[in-house]
Amino acid sequence: MFDRAKHPDHLYKVWPTNADRDEFRTVMRGEGGAGRLAEAVAYFQQEIDAWLAEAAEPEDRLGMLVQTLREQLRLVIIDLEEHDDAQVVFETLNSRGTPLEHADLIKNLLFRDAERAGADVDRLYKTYWAPFDQDEWRVEQTTGRITRSRLDVFLTYWLTMRTQREFTASALFKEFERWLLSSAVATEDVFAELTRYAEIYDLIDDHPLHGVEGRFLYRMKVLQTSTPMPLLLFLYGLDETVLPLERRRRAIRAIDSYLVRRALLNLSTRDYNNVFRDLVAAVARQPDHADEAVIKALSAMQGHHRHWPSDYEFRATLEQDPIYSRLVRRSVRILLEALEDELRTDHTEQLTVPVGEQVGAKLTIEHVMPQSWRDNWPPLENDPSEGADRDELVHTLGNLTLVTARLNPTLGNMAWEDKRQWLGKHSLLRLTHGTLLSAPPNTDVSDWATTWDEHRIRTRGTYLASLSLDVWPHADDLRTDPLSSESSSK
Template sequence: MQAFTRSPAEIFGYDIRYVIPLFQRPYVWDEELQWAPLWADVRTVAENILNAPVGYLGPQASPHFLGAIVLDQPLVPTGYIAVRNVVDGQQRLTTLQLLLDAAQWVAQQHGAPVDAQALRALVQNTPAITQQRWEIFKVWPTDRDQAAFEAAMDDDQEVPSELAATRIAQAHAFFVKEITAWATATDGPADPVPRIRTLAQTLRDHLKLVVIDLEPGDNAQVIFETLNHRGAPLLAADLMKNFVFQLAGAHDADVVGLYRKYWQDLDSDYWRARVARGRQYVPRVDIFVNHWMVARFLKEVPADRIFTAFRDEVRAGKLEIEPLLADLDAGAKTFATLDSWPVDSAVGQFRYRALQALDSAVVTPLLLWLLRWPEKEMPARQRDKALRSFESWLVRRTLCRLTAKDINRLVLDLLREMNAAGPANAGDVVERYLAAQTADSRVWPSDDVVRTALETEPLYKSLLRARLRMVLEAIEDNRRTAKSEEARCPRGLTVEHVLPQAWREHWTTGITSESDAAERDSLMHTLGNLTLVNGRLNPALSNRPWTDEQALERGLGPTGKRTELAKHSTLKLNADLVHGAATAWDHDLIRARTAELTEAVLEIWPAPQDLAPRAVPAQRDPLPAGDEPSAEGKYQPLTQWLLAQAAEELPITFDDLEDVLGTPLAPSARRHPPYWYSPSNSLGKAIAAAGFKATGVNLNAERLVLRRK
C-alpha cells in the first residue's frame, strides 16, 4: 500500500467517485463527539489565517490533520469516472462532504460566486460525464444513507420531513447553521465575503488527510480491522459484516443481493440502539450476535471477542457464506420477536421469568436454539418441555439460593447434548440431563429440598424484588381460571408484607417475651407473609392492626389492615388470604400459608420425582444483635439484605432499593452519581458494610450494579 498526505482540493478536485460499500456501517457520527469538534478545529484554522501576517506566499497558518482514509481501486472501464472503494474512513469522508456542501451553500447565499463555485467543484462531478444521477456526487454512501445524503446535498429544495431526523441531514443542517453564524457574526467584519473566502481556502488547502491507497495483493480486511478504532468505535457486528462481505466479494458472490436479503435490517436503528447488559449499555445487535454465535457454534464467546471468534470459526470451518447469513438472519428475526409470544405460552413465560425477572440473559442461546427448528423437526411439546424443565431448574435453584456461577457452562453442555441428539426429543434430553446432575453448582432441587428451604427462608431479604414479584405473580396466575376477568396477573405490582415490618407499632398482641419477638421477626420475610398489591399502600394504613375492631380500639379509624388490603387488591392471592384470616393474622397462619404457597411453587415448577434429595447449602445467619456493621439508621436493612445475597453482581433499580429500605432514597442519590461512590455517607457505609460497592450508576435509567468487592 502507499500512503500520501492530501488536502481536500487534491482528494476531490477532479472528477472521481468515492463509493462506500453497502456492507459498511451507516453514518453514526454526531454533534457532541464529532461535528462540533471538527467545526471548532476548522474555524480555528480559518481565524488563524484571517489574523496571520501576509507573507510572500500568502497568509501563514498550520494545517489541521483530520486522520486517515483507506481506499481500494476497483477496475473501471475506460471512459467512466474514476472510482475508489472506501475501506476505512467513510464517516470522515461523508462528514467532510457535508461540511464542504454546507460551506458552498453559505457562500452562495452570503459570499462571492467564485468562492461558491470553488467549493461546488469539491462536492460535484461534471454533470456532462455522469451516466446515473448519483454519479454527480464525489462521495456516495452506503444504501441506508443514500436518500438522506442526496436530499441534504440538494441545494434547491428542503430536506423531506421523513429524512430530516437522519444524522446525515442533521449534520448538514448543523454545519449550515454554524458557518452562517460565523460568517455573518455581528462582532466581525460587516462584509462576510472575506470570511467566507478564507473558510473556502481553509477547507480546500489547509485540512490534511493521510490517504492510504491499497495495491494489488493488499488485504483490505486486515487493514480495516487495524484501523477500526478511529472516530466512532465500530460495533462487533460492523467488523463481522465487513469481513463476511469482503469474503463473499472475493468469491464473486452477489454481494448486493446477499446484503439486502440477509443483513440490511441489522443496520437499522432498532439493532444499533444501546440496551442494558449488566452495568453496561451495549448495541442490541452485538448482544444478539453474541447469543447467536454460542447457539450456532456451541462454544463460549466472550463479549469482547465476538468478531475474532466469528472470523476464526468461519475460516476454520470454511463455512459457506449464504447458509451462514441465512441462519444469522433467521436468528435475528427470532430474537426481535421474542416479546410477541403470548404471555401464557412456554416461550412467553420463559422470556419473562428467566430472561427478565431472573435476569439470566446467559440462557438466551438455549432459547434461540430451541426456536430455530420448524414444528416438523421439533414438536412444540418437546420445545415447551425443554423450556419448562430449564425454568423449573432455574427457579428452584434461585429459591434455594444455590449458586449461578456455572450456568454458562451448563447451557453450553446442554446445547451440545441437544445438538448431538437432534431436535426431535429436545425436551426429553433437557429434563434427563438436568435430572442427572449431582454437582452442587448444577443439581436440580427436589420437592423436599425446596420445602425445607422455603420453610424458613427470608425471601424478601434474599431475593431481588423483581424475582420475588415474579414468583408471587406466577402463584396468582396459577390460582386464576379461564373465567377470571383478567387471565394473567398484572405486571409491576408491589410486594407487600401482611404482618408489617414495623409490627411493633400496632401488632404486639400475643408477644410476651423476647423469643416471641424473635420468632415474629424470623417469620416476617418468609413466603407466607408476602403478597402483592395493586399500588403502594399508604405506610400508615399498611402498618395498621389486622382487624377493623383493633383499629377502632386504638383510635386509628374504622378500617384495619385486612380491610385495606382487600380494598387495594383484586387478586385471588389476597382474596384467599383475607378469607382465611377473618379475626387474626398470627405465626401459625404465616407458617400454614408458607406451606400452602410452597406447594403452589412446586406445582408451577415441577421436577422429576426421582431426583436425589441433596442438602441445601447453609444460609447466611442473620447478624446477632449488637453485631450490625457500621451502617447508619435507615440504611441498615440494605446491609442486611446484601449480606443475604449469593450473587457476585446485583443489577438493581432505585425502586428496588427503596423497597428493601422501606423508605425513599436521599434526594442526592437521584441527582449526583458521586453520592453512590462516597464511603463517608450513610448509603455508602451500608453498601460497604456488606462487602459490596456501587458501579455503573445510571441516573437516567435509575439503575446501578452492586458488585461484591
C-alpha cells in the same frame, strides 16, 4: 472521466457505507432529507450563516472559507493496486483509531469473503444485512458488567449456539473468524442464517407476557439472566415438524423451574454459561426430543453451582426461610406473581397480573403481619417466647402478598381487623382473597379470618409452597405432564 449513464455514482469522490447511500445522494443533490446526513448539512449551514452574519463583508469571509477548504484542509488518499484488499486495509487503519464494534468487523469479514467469491455484494447487503445497520440493533445493552450494542450481544448468543464454545465478549470477532474458516459454510448461507436467527431473537425479545413461554421470558428478564439465550435460539429455531410446540413448552418449563428454584434458594449463577452450553449440545444431539434432552441433562447436573433443587429442598425453603429478607425483591415478586397466576381458574375474571418494569411497579410486596409488629400486634397470651420468632416469621412466604403501591403505605402497621377490611375492599387478587382473607383449600382452621397469627402464617406458607411445586415442577412431574394447550395458556 466516467460514464454518467452507466455509473452515475462515480460522480462522488467520497462514497459512504451501504446504509447511508440513498440519503447521501439526496443531500448531495440539495434535496434535503430527514436522516443524520441531512442533520449534518443543516448544522453546517446554520453555523456558516451565523459566522457570515458577524462579518462586515460576508463575501470576503466566505471566500476565505472556500480557500481554506480547498487549500488548507489535509486529506489522506490511499490508492489501491488491483490485487489490494480494501476491507483488510480498512481493518488495519481502523485498528489504530477508534475500535470498531465486533459486528462491524464481522460485517467486513463477510463482505470481503463475498467479494472474493464474486458475489453481488449490493444484493447481499440489501437482502440480509441492511436491517443490522438500523438504530434498533445499535442500541447499547448491558449484559453482566459489559455494555455493548444489541447486535454484538445477539451475535455472541448466536455464535455460542453455533460453536457450543465458551469465549469472552472481547473475543467475539476472533471466534467468529475461526468458526467461519473451519465451518466451510457458504457466505450467503451465513448471511441468511444470521437474518433468520435475528428474527427469532426479536420474537423472543418482544414475546407477549402471557402463557408458559411469555411468563418464563418475563421472569428471565426480571432475574437478569441472559445465559439461556443460546439455548432459546436453538429451540425456537427448530421447525414445529421437528420439535412440536408442546415439547418446546415442556423444555421451557424445565428451564424455568431450574432457574427459579435456584434463584429462590439463593444459589450461585456462576456456572450458568457452562450449564446452558451443555444443554445446547444435549438438544443438538436430540432435537426432535429436545424436552427430554433438557430434563435429562438438568437432572444430571451435580454440585452446588449446577444442581436442580429437589422438591424437598424447594418446599422446605419456601415454608421455612425468611425469603423477603434473604432474597432480592425481584425474586420474591416473581414468586408471588406466579402464585397469583396459578390460583386463577376458568371461572376467575381474566385480569392479567401487572408485570414488567412499568406496570409491575404498581404491585408491591406487603407483609400481612407487619415488620414492626410490636406496635399493634401483641404476642399470643400462651406464647412463652413472647413472639421472639416473629422477626423471621414475618418475612416468610406465608405472610406475604401483593398490593398496589398506593395501598401499601396506607396499610402500614395497622392492626389485623383494620387491615383485613382494607384488603377486602381494595384487593382483587386471588392470592389475597383465596389464601389470606379466607382459608386456603383443605385447611382445617375454624374462623380463619378472625385473626392473623403464627399458625395461620405457617399453614398458608405450606399451601403456597405446595402450589409452587405445580408452577415449577421437577423432572418426574414434567415428564408425566402432557402440557395441553389449555394449561399452556395460563
